Amino acid sequence: MQYNPPKGTRDFYPSDMALQNMLFTAWRETALRFGFEEYEGPMFEHLEVFTRKSGDEIVKQLYNFKDKSDRELALRPEITPTLARMVASKGRELRKPVKWFSIPRLFRYERMQRGRLREFFQYNLDIMGEPSVSAEAEIVAAAVSLIESFGAKKSEFRVRVNSRRLMRALLLAIPISEERLDKAYGVLDRRAKTDAEGLKQLYADAGFSESERDSIESIFSIKTLAEIGEKWGNNEEVAASLADLHKFFSLVNAYGIIECVIYDPAIVRGLAYYTGIVFEIHDTAGELRAMAGGGRYDNLIGLFGGEPTPAVGFGMGDAVITEFLKDRGMIPQYKKECDAFIVTFEKDNMTPSIQMATLLRSKGFSVEFSLKQANFKKQMEAAQNAKFAVFVGGEEWERGEVKIKNMKSGEEKLVGKLSDELIQILSGK
Numbered sequence: 001m002q003y004n005p006p007k008g009t010r011d012f013y014p015s016d017m018a019l020q021n022m023l024f025t026a027w028r029e030t031a032l033r034f035g036f037e038e039y040e041g042p043m044f045e046h047l048e049v050f051t052r053k054s055g056d057e058i059v060k061q062l063y064n065f066k067d068k069s070d071r072e073l074a075l076r077p078e079i080t081p082t083l084a085r086m087v088a089s090k091g092r093e094l095r096k097p098v099k100w101f102s103i104p105r106l107f108r109y110e111r112m113q114r115g116r117l118r119e120f121f122q123y124n125l126d127i128m129g130e131p132s133v134s135a136e137a138e139i140v141a142a143a144v145s146l147i148e149s150f151g152a153k154k155s156e157f158r159v160r161v162n163s164r165r166l167m168r169a170l171l172l173a174i175p176i177s178e179e180r181l182d183k184a185y186g187v188l189d190r191r192a193k194t195d196a197e198g199l200k201q202l203y204a205d206a207g208f209s210e211s212e213r214d215s216i217e218s219i220f221s222i223k224t225l226a227e228i229g230e231k232w233g234n235n236e237e238v239a240a241s242l243a244d245l246h247k248f249f250s251l252v253n254a255y256g257i258i259e260c261v262i263y264d265p266a267i268v269r270g271l272a273y274y275t276g277i278v279f280e281i282h283d284t285a286g287e288l289r290a291m292a293g294g295g296r297y298d299n300l301i302g303l304f305g306g307e308p309t310p311a312v313g314f315g316m317g318d319a320v321i322t323e324f325l326k327d328r329g330m331i332p333q334y335k336k337e338c339d340a341f342i343v344t345f346e347k348d349n350m351t352p353s354i355q356m357a358t359l360l361r362s363k364g365f366s367v368e369f370s371l372k373q374a375n376f377k378k379q380m381e382a383a384q385n386a387k388f389a390v391f392v393g394g395e396e397w398e399r400g401e402v403k404i405k406n407m408k409s410g411e412e413k414l415v416g417k418l419s420d421e422l423i424q425i426l427s428g429k
């Protein structure tokens with residue numbers, strides 16, 4: 001018998017839940033500020049939903065199983081295919097652009113490392129039905145605004161941007177055939193996390209010859225968009241994707257966030273469905289793994305039988321952003337707190353406590369009292385995590401009065417037990 005949770009999963013004690021609630025609240029607030037609506041899907045899907053177009057890496061990490069009717073199913077490793085399926089099945093009913101967000105619980109059989117878990121939550125923002133890069137700019141602006149809302153400065157993180165369309169054009173020009181592009185993206189996504197020997201192995205395992213490898217690597221000797229324009233600008237696809245990137249950067253400038261958004265040819269993304277601009281968000285110091293990743297995926301909704309619908313989005317896991325905020329002291333200390341603790345002078349009579357608690361709870365206050373006979377000292381100890389102590393019982397109670405004590409200032413007052421004054425004091429007015 002094992003008494004630990006399975007590897008890569010977490011128990012959420014109340015202090016962990018408080019942190020999670022803080023994170024989810026910030027996620028939701030940012031989504032709503034940017035005009036996104038919330039959606040959800042099933043926690044497991046037909047296996048095929050994920051094997052279709054997510055790419056090798058995620059397929060290797062699937063928790064898949066057969067149910068009792070022999071259906072091939074998988075716990076969701078991401079929600080983007082579900083979203084594409086949902087949008088595809090509504091089709092024209094949805095007014096475009098559709099701006100939706102979700103906070104799904106996801107499952108990936110990952111190799112364990114800092115910031116990577118086997119069960120995690122991931123914030124997703126997606127815009128569907130908008131072909132221009134204004135959608136990318138809006139999505140990136142929302143991500144930046146979110147991270148800033150925690151108190152982080154723009155200098156502390158970087159949105160690193162590249163274009164799949166550009167990479168595709170450069171790879172095809174080598175030439176790497178269309179069918180092998182997904183393999184190339186898979187290698188390139190892991191490029192920055194691998195040493196020279198490991199990288200050679202990755203290329204070889206993915207079936208690339210040494211000369212193909214050298215040609216692909218030569219793309220990375222070029223660091224700026226201007227240089228790419230000079231070298232490959234007469235390739236139509238390269239020119240078109242460069243124009244997209246320039247437009248994107250000018251919009252990002254208009255949002256006032258250009259200082260934390262940079263072009264980075266190393267960003268390719270592991271997932272197979274991206275077709276345009278792709279990006280990842282990293283801490284500037286480069287100490288942590290990616291906090292978020294996303295991009296444009298114009299073919300996925302069509303692949304699920306919907307009419308072709310352009311789409312852009314990103315996912316942000318709960319683990320890395322939490323590490324990032326913890327490292328910077330941006331997570332408040334957890335403390336259990338309630339509005340009022342009822343302290344009773346009565347012996348063997350819980351009625352005043354219950355009546356007072358019930359009344360105050362009905363007004364929306366969080367209220368506790370001792371569930372067993374406890375002496376005054378014990379009750380006062382328990383009242384320490386309340387904003388106010390309300391003393392009930394004895395003659396005062398008979399007269400229709402209670403004493404209320406502000407636990408911080410020590411100030412006390414006698415008030416009517418049903419009075420507006422009591423409610424006002426508890427409300428902090």
Ligand code: HAM
Pocket residue numbers: 077078079080108110115116117118119120122124125126271290291292293294295312313314315316317318319320
């Ligand atoms: P992804 O790059 O696989 O993209 O994941 C996005 C983010 O989710 C990562 O940057 C990381 O913060 C978090 N994440 C991924 N795997 C793990 C893990 N094992 N443990 C903890 N956190 C993790 C996607 O999933 C795309 N579906 C995102 C997207 C939405 N693209 C368009 N729309």
